[in-house]
Structures are given as C-alpha cells and as structure tokens.
Amino acid sequence: KKEKKTKKIKEVTQEWEVLNTTKALWEKNAKDVTKEEYATFYKNLTNDWEEHLSVQHYHSEGNFEFTALLFCPKRASFDMFEPKKKLNNIKLYVNKVFIMDNCTDIIPEWLNFIKGLVDTKDIPLNISRESLQQNRVLKVIKKSIVKKCLDMFESLSKNKEEYATFYKNF
Numbered sequence: 001k002k003e004k005k006t007k008k009i010k011e012v013t014q015e016w017e018v019l020n021t022t023k024a025l026w027e028k029n030a031k032d033v034t035k036e037e038y039a040t041f042y043k044n045l046t047n048d049w050e051e052h053l054s055v056q057h058y059h060s061e062g063n064f065e066f067t068a069l070l071f072c073p074k075r076a077s078f079d080m081f082e083p084k085k086k087l088n089n090i091k092l093y094v095n096k097v098f099i100m101d102n103c104t105d106i107i108p109e110w111l112n113f114i115k116g117l118v119d120t121k122d123i124p125l126n127i128s129r130e131s132l133q134q135n136r137v138l139k140v141i142k143k144s145i146v147k148k149c150l151d152m153f154e155s156l157s158k159n160k161e162e163y164a165t166f167y168k169n170f
Contacts, residue, residue: 024096026069026119030057042071045091046115050074053166056116056152060144064137066120068145072152076113076169090145093119099127105138111149113170118145 025033025041039051052071059067070090090107092100096119106118122137157163 024119026057026067026117027096030059033057038071041069042115045117046071046073048073052115053162054152054156056148058148064120064122064140066118066122066137066141066144068116068118068141068148070114070116070145070148070152072114072149072156072166074165074169089113089115091117092123093117094123094125094127095119095121097125099123099125103138105135106142107145108142111146114145114149 025037038055038057042048042052042055051074053074054072056068056070056072059065089112090103091098092103092106103118107114118141120137120141123135127135153166156166
C-alpha cells in the first residue's frame with residue numbers, strides 16, 4: 001500500500017487596524033469645532049500664513065444635501081486680479097472624496113476671494129467635468145453659497161474692526 005502524502009497548509013490571517021479615526025472637520029457639528037481647529041484647517045487648505053477673518057460652516061438639507069465650509073481671508077491675495085491665475089478657491093468633495101480643485105460653477109467670479117470646500121452626496125463619484133458643468137445640484141449649491149457669503153459679510157459688519165479690515169482689503 002502507498003501512503004498518501006499530505007500537504008501542510010499554513011493559515012494566514014490578517015487583522016485590519018484603523019489608522020485614521022478622526023472625523024473630517026466639515027463633518028463635525030459647527031458648535032463642536034474650536035476657533036483653533038478652523039484656523040489650522042484654513043492654513044492647511046489655503047497655504048496662508050495668517051488666520052481667516054470669518055468662517056461660515058453649515059449643513060444644508062432639502063432636495064439636495066451638502067455641507068459647506070467657507071472662509072473669508074484677512075487680506076486679499078496679491079494676485080487676486082491676475083487674469084491668467086489658476087483659481088484654487090472652492091474644493092468639491094463627494095462623500096469625503098476629493099473631486100475637483102477649483103469648481104467655478106460653485107461660486108461666482110465676484111466672490112473669488114472666498115476659500116473653502118463643499119461636500120455633497122448628491123453627485124456621482126465618477127462624474128465627468130463636462131456633465132458637472134450642467135449639473136443642477138451645483139446651481140442649488142451656488143445659490144446657497146452666495147446667500148451664506150452675504151450672511152457672513154453681514155455678520156462681519158457688526159464688528160467695526162473686522163469689517164474695516166474686510167472693507168480695506170476687498
């Protein structure tokens with residue numbers, strides 16, 4: 001009789017360890033975020049060395065759901081009126097996945113000094129830039145951002161020093 005050869009099989013197990021447990025700043029409740037966290041995030045987002053002048057952090061629900069985090073800088077960038085400058089103002093995210101660096105359809109040109117980001121769940125992740133331009137979700141977001149920026153300027157006008165800084169620069 002022949003003896004059957006048996007193979008020894010090594011069992012490999014893998015354990016997954018979560019490395020990043022922090023929540024995205026714009027996903028947090030606006031009341032839970034400190035001024036220092038906003039300042040650090042603003043500096044990382046815009047590569048600015050100064051803190052922001054004002055911030056507008058809000059979550060909008062309705063036909064479309066999105067979260068926006070908008071910053072008004074303390075001073076105008078030196079190349080703000082440069083026509084060939086590549087704008088890098090509002091970043092578009094879908095489900096916390098970065099989609100676009102400068103979405104010109106989200107903010108009008110006269111607000112090009114506003115920095116920040118918009119995160120929405122109502123745009124597909126694999127959307128092309130062409131179809132993004134005709135997306136009606138972006139039109140609703142744009143309208144809301146303009147309204148919130150005007151609210152931010154109105155709240156700035158209540159503090160004389162901050163409004164003087166804003167008025168002098170922009």
